[in-house]
Structure formats: structure tokens, C-alpha cells
Amino acid sequence: MTDDRMALIELIEQGADSDLVREMLAFAAERMMDLEIEAKTGVPCGSRSRERLNHRNGYRERGWDTRAGRIDLAIPKLRKGSYFPSFLEPRRTAEKALAAVIQEAYVHGVSTRSVDDLVKAMGASGVSKSQVSRLVAEIDERVNAFLTRPIEGEWPYLWIDATYLKEREGGRIVSTAAIIAVGDNTDGRREVLGVATGPSEAEPFWKAFLRSLADHGLRGVKLVIADDHKGLRAAASKVFAASQQRCRVHWMRNALAHAAPKQRPAVIAMIKTIFAQETAEAAHQQWEQVADALREKFPKLADMMDASREDVLAYMTFPKDHWAQIASTNPLERVNKEIKRRADVIGIFPNDAAVVRLVGALMLEQNDEWAVSRRYMTLETLGSVSHNPIVSLPAQAA
Numbered sequence: 294m295t296d297d298r299m300a301l302i303e304l305i306e307q308g309a310d311s312d313l314v315r316e317m318l319a320f321a322a323e324r325m326m327d328l329e330i331e332a333k334t335g336v337p338c339g340s341r342s343r344e345r346l347n348h349r350n351g352y353r354e355r356g357w358d359t360r361a362g363r364i365d366l367a368i369p370k371l372r373k374g375s376y377f378p379s380f381l382e383p384r385r386t387a388e389k390a391l392a393a394v395i396q397e398a399y400v401h402g403v404s405t406r407s408v409d410d411l412v413k414a415m416g417a418s419g420v421s422k423s424q425v426s427r428l429v430a431e432i433d434e435r436v437n438a439f440l441t442r443p444i445e446g447e448w449p450y451l452w453i454d455a456t457y458l459k460e461r462e463g464g465r466i467v468s469t470a471a472i473i474a475v476g477d478n479t480d481g482r483r484e485v486l487g488v489a490t491g492p493s494e495a496e497p498f499w500k501a502f503l504r505s506l507a508d509h510g511l512r513g514v515k516l517v518i519a520d521d522h523k524g525l526r527a528a529a530s531k532v533f534a535a536s537q538q539r540c541r542v543h544w545m546r547n548a549l550a551h552a553a554p555k556q557r558p559a560v561i562a563m564i565k566t567i568f569a570q571e572t573a574e575a576a577h578q579q580w581e582q583v584a585d586a587l588r589e590k591f592p593k594l595a596d597m598m599d600a601s602r603e604d605v606l607a608y609m610t611f612p613k614d615h616w617a618q619i620a621s622t623n624p625l626e627r628v629n630k631e632i633k634r635r636a637d638v639i640g641i642f643p644n645d646a647a648v649v650r651l652v653g654a655l656m657l658e659q660n661d662e663w664a665v666s667r668r669y670m671t672l673e674t675l676g677s678v679s680h681n682p683i684v685s686l687p688a689q690a691a
Contacts, residue, residue: 319364322357326378330369333376348372353664357381368665375665429650436653439660440488444506447513448476448486449678450615451535454519454622455493456629456652460642469645471632471652474506475625477618479513479675481668485656486511490645496524503532515678516611518619521547521604539604541568542621551594560594563587568620573609580606614674624669628659 331337335346352367369376455470462469470493474486487506491498499522514533519525519540526537545564552560563583570576580602588595608619618624632652642648663669 315362315364319366322364322366322378322380325380326366326369329379330371330376333371333374347374355381355664370665375662375667377661377665432650432654433646436650436657439657440649440653441509444476444486444510446478446480448478448511449513449515449675450477450518450619451475451486451511451514451516451533452518452622452625453522453525454625454629455522456632456636458632458636458642458648459640460645460648462644466641469642469648471648472502473625473628473632473652473656474502475628476511476514477669479672479678481670481672481675483624483663483669485660485663488649488653488656490648494523496527499525499528500532503528507532516607516619518608518622520622521601526604536607536610537604538607538619539601540621540623541605541608542623544601544605548594548597551591551597556590560587560591567606571613573606576606576609577602612674612677615670615678618670628656631655631659 327338330349333347334349335344336342338349348371350370350372352369355366355368357364357366366378368378452475453472455472457468458471459466460469461467469490472487472489472491472493474488475483476486477483486509487502489502489505491502511533514529514535516538517525517529517533517535518538520543521539529535529537545561548564549557549560563586567576567579567583570579580598584595584598584602587598608616611619632655635651635655636642639651642651
């Protein structure tokens with residue numbers, strides 16, 4: 294069925310006027326989407342039935358680039374779950390990017406034995422540099438267009454996370470940080486806003502990365518959620534005048550390193566009483582009490598708590614409905630796992646560009662999935678964040 298459909302499209306594109314072809318493809322695409330949505334809802338559009346499984350919920354615009362030109366599609370949205378047209382092949386870009394990076398590693402002679410085997414399995418053992426260059430250029434064009442697109446609207450929350458990958462540099466194998474920036478706008482929608490590679494502890498790197506996002510239009514950032522990267526806090530303050538939330542999950546792991554394994558359950562139970570508080574003021578007071586209670590047996594842990602309280606509890610000055618999402622970088626956990634899964638296939642990347650190519654392609658497709666899924670935050674709860682400045686805690690509570 295799929296092969297016949299693609300053959301028909303190619304035949305039409307080769308032998309007809311481009312305007313007519315676009316109209317025919319647009320009609321066929323609309324009909325195909327209607328049939329796929331009908332299968333998901335259980336009833337045709339506009340019909341009423343007790344057997345209905347789901348409801349339509351408007352449309353979203355998306356361009357479809359074909360050899361006959363660009364076609365503007367109105368992709369139906371569902372009230373429950375998400376829908377992505379099968380003919381748009383949502384995983385195609387990432388698979389091409391993976392193949393491009395594998396072949397590039399092979400051509401440059403920096404691949405591992407497993408990569409050599411993969412190249413042969415793809416029937417590309419005789420791949421040339423010119424072939425790789427063409428494939429790379431095709432992927433890079435799409436990825437770069439995605440990563441440099443204008444960023445519109447206000448984005449009160451910005452998650453930043455780093456995944457460490459192996460890369461060949463000057464004859465050595467080094468660990469490089471692949472940085473991902475994800476924002477949530479005032480419409481409650483998540484988007485991938487940027488990808489970069491670099492030293493995750495250097496302030497100049499963070500300043501340059503955040504400024505590049507600002508140059509593309511990122512504004513309205515009030516909270517940056519990230520791990521405790523040196524330099525990021527200063528850069529976020531200078532570029533966006535935003536607060537930083539230190540990932541609560543990563544902080545907890547660091548804190549437990551100061552306690553013996555047998556003592557950790559008791560320490561966890563005490564620290565969790567802080568995060569169970571209903572208000573920021575109560576959490577700050579409980580934090581002091583827990584730190585004082587731990588000070589005699591765990592002085593290093595108590596000192597760490599004294600130094601990190603403001604960063605770990607920053608999320609509590611924002612709407613309570615958002616606390617679960619903005620307290621840590623856990624919302625990016627699935628994204629990082631997918632990056633690691635693909636990176637493990639490659640083993641060692643030949644250069645920085647290959648890292649951005651693969652990660653950028655994966656993020657492009659992740660962005661498409663988020664675009665057709667339900668809002669990450671509700672419009673009602675985002676109202677106070679988008680229109681009113683966040684008020685800092687009183688001096689006595691801080």
C-alpha cells in the first residue's frame with residue numbers, strides 16, 4: 294500500500310503541471326488525514342455516535358515540502374492524545390541523520406568496529422566522501438533551519454540539560470556536552486529552542502549560547518531550570534535577568550553522597566519534609582530545621598544545604614500548579630534517553646558538527662510530537678507568570 298502510494302506520487306510529480314500536482318497532493322493528503330482521524334475517533338467528521346472514541350479539537354498549520362513545491366496542511370488535532378499524519382514520516386529525518394553520522398565516522402576512519410559493521414550492514418561499505426557530503430548537507434539544511442528559526446512570544450520557563458557524548462578531537466577521545474534548551478511559552482506549549490556543544494562549566498560558553506537564543510527572539514524568561522553548571526547562573530542573570538532553579542533530583546543525589554548508605558533512607562525522609570511544605574516560607578523554615586538537625590552527624594551535608602537553599606527552592610516562588618514540572622530537569626529525561634540510545638549506536642562522534650546534526654534531528658522530531666500533543670501547562674495557571682513579575686521572598690524568609 295505504502296509503496297504503491299509513493300510510486301503514484303512520484304509518477305504524478307514527473308508528468309504533470311506543478312500547480313495541478315500540488316492541488317492533487319493537497320486533496321489526497323486531506324482525504325488521507327480524514328480517514329486516519331476517522332479511525333482514531335470511531336466516526337466520520339460531523340457525525341454523532343455512541344461509539345465515538347475521541348473528538349476533534351481544531352487544526353494546526355504545517356508546511357509539507359514535496360518535489361512539486363510546498364503544500365500547506367491543516368493537520369487535525371484530537372482532544373485526547375496526539376495525531377501525526379503517517380505520510381509525513383516523522384522518524385525519517387533522525388534516521389537519515391544517524392546514517393549520515395555513521396558514514397561520516399567511517400569515511401574519516403574514526404569509527405569503532407561496531408560502526409564498521411553497521412556501514413556494511415547498510416550496504417554502504419564503498420561509501421565515498423562526496424556521497425557523505427551530499428547526505429550531510431541535506432540533513433544540515435533542515436536541522437540548521439530548525440535551530441535558527443525565529444522564536445516568537447514569551448517563554449517564562451527554560452529547561453537546560455547537558456548530555457555527555459564521546460567525540461574525536463585532535464587524535465584524542467574526549468567527552469563533550471550536548472546542550473539542549475527547551476522552553477514553555479505562555480500558550481502552555483513546549484518547544485526545543487536550541488542545541489549546542491561546548492564546555493558546560495564555562496561562563497563564556499553559557500553567555501554565548503543564551504545570547505544566541507535571545508538573538509533569535511527568546512524573551513520573557515523568568516526561571517532557568519538546570520543542573521548546577523558553573524557559569525550558567527551568572528549568564529542567565531546577565532542575559533535574561535532570570536532566576537535559576539537547581540535541579541532538585543540532581544541536588545538530592547549530590548546531597549546523599551555525604552551520608553553512608555545505611556543512613557541515606559533516614560536522610561531522604563528528613564529532606565522530603567522540606568519539599569512537602571505548602572508554601573515557600575514554610576519550606577525555607579523547614580530547610581533550616583533539617584539542616585540544623587543534620588549538622589552534628591553530617592556537617593558537610595549541612596554546609597551544602599546552607600549554600601544551596603535559594604537555588605533548590607527557587608521554584609516555590611512560582612505558581613504551585615507548576616512546581617512538579619519546574620523543580621527539576623526530569624521533563625527532559627525521555628529526550629536524553631533517546632539521544633543516548635542513538636549515540637550508543639555510533640560510539641564516537643567524528644566532530645562537533647556530527648553531534649549537533651544527530652541531536653538536532655532528534656529534537657526536530659521531538660518538537661513535532663510536542664506540537665500535536667496536549668498543552669504542557671494550562672493557560673489559566675500561566676496567566677500570573679506571563680503578566681505579573683515574580684516577587685522575591687521577604688528578607689527574613691530568604
